[in-house]
Amino acid sequence: MSTVLQKIKEIEAEVARTQVNKATSYHLGQLRAKLAKLKRELITPSGGGGGGGLGFDVARTGIASVGFVGFPSVGKSTLMSGLTGTTSEAAAYEFTTLTTVPGTMTVRGAKVQILDLPGIIEGAKDGKGRGRQVIAVARTCNLIFIVLDVCKPLKDKQIIENELEGFGIRLNKTAPAINVKKKDKGGINITHTVPLTKIDPEEVRAVLSEYRISNAEVAFKQDATIEELIDVVEGNRVYVPCLYVLNKIDSISIQELDLLYRIPNSVPISSRQWWNVDDELVEKMWEKLNLVRIYTRPRGSPPDYSSPVVLRNGKCTVEDFCNAVHKEIVKQFKYAMVWGSSAKHPRGQRVGADHILEDEDVVCIFKK
Known part of the structure; x- marks a missing residue:
């Protein structure tokens, strides 16, 4: 594990110090592809470790599932209990929830499963705490609630997004409109229906070379980045809608609340006072689930x-x-x-x- 992490840090450092120009595009493409392969190895080790594990795999019920992800003590368990009536232990100290706690709520006649996941910590995608098991369950959900403390929403939001991103979860995104079709011969043929301003043909060839693809038709139907091309080649990404649930608004002022609404896909609530839950949060949940x-x-x-x-x-x-x-x-x-x-x-x-x-x-x- 430490060897893989060290390799990742070394390649990231090399990417950071490499100037971006025509002469370095092939090299940078190879480096980014190597990074993606190492990160995949980190989250799905050869021993088979990235699964749910005891207490994390639960029987699925209902038409859709919503997973609660967040740091410890942000109010996930209180919100879960209020929505479903399921007792998910809540207390004013960290790591109250140690396993996945399932519950079910009915919304407009539809049964929706709610999964209260244990709090994650920074470095979860690298195996710290039980982060790998928690995020593995989040990958299978139809919608993710990232529950944040309103006192520090932006910093925590960025950290959690980074953890989920590192585990192949793409929040509020659609799969890139890129088609990679392997061939028996003919080399790499690149076509595009829109101008490519974020990726160079040499980078495309470098990425494919790193994945030992020497003959392929690559069709771009969008102005894609090299990361989006790697996502398509890797083929194990999941694209999940997400709502940012900004909890504990009973502890801030009206002026501060107005600022929170500027965060896209956010819903400010108070799980303790039950403000803005039944109306706005449940309404947006229904819209995101697209039922x-x-x-x-x-x-x-x-x-x-x-x-x-x-x-x-x-x-x-x-x-x-x-x-x-x-x-x-x-x-x-x-x-x-x-x-x-x-x-x-x-x-x-x-x-x-x-x-x-x-x-x-x-x-x-x-x-x-």
Whole structure:
């Protein structure tokens, strides 16, 4: 472990002292690729150590999962208990939570699992404390709450982002529009639909060379950085939406609170006084999870608004809805009648299996 960390520090130092120009672009590309490979080795050692471990792996329930990440004593456990009714031990000293504590809350008819993770410390991605296990669980979540103390939000935010970034978690980002297709021969062919201002072709070749890729088609559909290219080549990055939960606003002034709202994707709250939780925090959680509620309507009956079918990832089709109800429905599917915002007519629209549904649509399935 110490050998890998030392190598990382040596390469980082060499990158820092190397001038950026045409003559050094290939060398810098190799160095950054070597860094990425060493960091991957650090977080997924050959012995198989980067998994959840005792007390960290939990059975998944609900349509989506939200993981609470933060330093010790920022109020994660108090917030967890208030949202789910699950007792996650809370106290005014550090490291109260030592394992993953799961709970479930219902939001607009959707069951969402909440995971209260143990507090992490700086250096978690390098194996300090139980950071590796904590971040490994965070990688599997559909949404991350980074819970921060309002008295020092920016410094702690930067440290935690760095820890998650080092473990291959990309917060509030989408996967780079870069396609690397390996070939048997022909060398490296680079194409791009937009001008490349952040990366040099020599850097691209250097990165691919470090990963022993000598023949490939590399297509850029965005003005990407070398780090984004490495992310694509590595192939093990996860792109997770994130909300910054700025806790303990009951201890600051109104003027200070106004400044907090300037932090993107942030929600100031007080878990102790329960300020701004049920309205703004839960509302933004719903938006970030991108869930869609679909109500069923049996033939000849009114819609059933009591228990919606909840689908994930926004653009869901009638076929997705059928599969969520029962896998056999698609085999007998003839057409569907849809009422709601996705329908062209107030009285409903006859649609096929590829029709995209919207939140709170009503669907009636007709079989062959």
